[in-house]
Amino acid sequence: MADDVRTPTGADSTEESRELRERALKRLNDKRGLMAHGLAYVMVNLLLVAVWYAAGAHFFWPLFPLFGWGIGLAFHAWDVLWPEPGPDQVEAEMERLRRRSRHA
Template sequence: MEDDAREAAIKRLKAKRDFWTHVVTYLIVNAVLVGIWALSGAGYFWPIWAIGGWGVGLAFHAWSTFGEKPITEERIQREMRKQQGAD
């Protein structure tokens, strides 16, 4: 049981690390794209396509990392108590 909890914690920490690596990469690459845009005459703001598209992907990555919570026995019991209290 302890090993399972440890493995789950390691998996969660890796997911968080991977997400923050993704954020830093997103910021650096998009800053470079905006810099190229600015140095090339600053006409049509074409970096918005990369910023927006990649941003959507980043939002999904954030949701999968921080938004989804596994259904645990504790959460099931808490939900059952809420339902019983509402009746």
């Protein structure tokens, strides 16, 4: 049976596939959320620039929401697009923490 296939390590391949699917769906939803955030940022700020222009185009006050919201958007992008630490990075950090606790 296909449901009873095991990998060489003994892990159930269907369980591994299920976990991988859940991670993939979460990643795709995170990317979709980032795209929605980016689209909202562009659309709202275009509206604010249009209001500024229609009001006489004096001091460029849309700079404040552009900058403030842009910081939030940048952190959102960082969270979604920055790669998760790999097993080697986790192991290196664990070793660093072990060494640090021995010397403390």
